[in-house]
Amino acid sequence: MVELRNLPAKKEDLDRYEIENNFQSWSYQPAQSPPRVVSAKGVRFTTEDGRERLDFSSCFVSHNIGHQDPRVVEAICEQARTLTSFAPSMSTRPRALLTKMLAEITPGDLSRSFISLGGAEANEAAIKIAHQYSGRRKIITRFKTYHGGTTSAMTLSAGDSRSWAQVPGGTDQIRVPQPYCYRCMFGRSYPSCDLQCVKYVDEVIELEGGGDTVAGIIFEPVTGANGIIVPPKEYFPELRRVCDKWGILMIADEVMTGFGRTGKWFAMNHWDVVPDIMTMAKGMTCGYLPLGATVVRKNIGDHFKDHFFSHGATYAGHALGCATALSVIPIYAEDRLVERSAELGEYLLEGAMALKEKHPSVGDVRGLGLFVGLELVKNKETREPLTPVNAKILPGSNPKLEVAKKLGEMGMMAMAANPVNVIALAPPLIVTKDEIDEGIAIMDKALEAADAYTV
């Protein structure tokens, strides 16, 4: 065996380990190592070649407060010196404080949390809680959604191409359409559609056995990776009414949308709707350490006082992760980042709208807060998608990847490489107007690659 503390670590060694020893997520295993990031600060990061780049994706919408905030780094070091982690059967100060903090910032009487290590785990816990609380097996999910890479979360990610390789199991699933007005599955237009998408859920629940068999519905309040789908304002209040009618649980996956991303603390705050279970991760620790949480309303939390809570993990409530969240979350309030997301989100949306005017490949622009999507088409009139949904999974030409490549060459990272025809712009919430201008100017150039495919 090689000397473990002295593994060869020159550039070519690291490249080789990436190619031979690492599993790269959601892709054919690459023949070349991706560029190596050596440092990051604020909205920028630097790669090994010394090049500084603009992060307009906040690392998959997680680094909301920006990279390497010294306040958080210091809090992590302080906690690490005291206690990194301990068995979850014991209490730690960071876990106790974090569960109280989450009860304070989440809507309504959401008040008891299970602290895990990421978004998928938070959703796994939510689904298990819904089954255990209701005693029912069926969960409704929506097409074009992503809830995480673990088995249940992945199969609930209906219509996301990442779920196609998954063998379904566990939860009985019912799949329903999104409130995706640009491509309404009912062929209707808002507002004359009379919210067919909610009426459909109502009918499906009835046909599936109503409140006797259906435990809940899981959704992203603003759909993220599958295309920044912002619902009409009546959608969630109506969905709440339908769920209450049947006595089924609303599970809001705020993993991407939580913590100021859409211009409110949580996206559900836009519609004053309190879900029964809310999951979160990403912006809770902004990637400084991995953490997720599943927060339930008081009635559900109380249910488990005399019913066994059948879920857990060795690193549940990890002290160092919780201390990180305790340092990150107050920064949203102290630095007015939630308000900032609302204000600068409008500025970003205006910039993206101008790109739509200019580029024949931009069919639709939509967003909420600093969470803006540009949907690419071959033709604005027909709305023919620029790239077939399976383009990344089936190797071959994918015009959208050309846009992603151009963005990379010009030194900007956006959520552009996924197979969906939407490029998401989601810079850290500390972004300035000048940086937004810079990002829009880069997008302007990169979109030329998509324009070349329009007909």
Ligand SMILES: Cc1ncc(COP(=O)(O)O)c(C=O)c1O
């Ligand atoms: C809405 C949503 N839910 C869940 C997840 C999974 O989170 P994680 O990657 O932390 O497991 C993601 C990740 O992108 C997400 O966007």
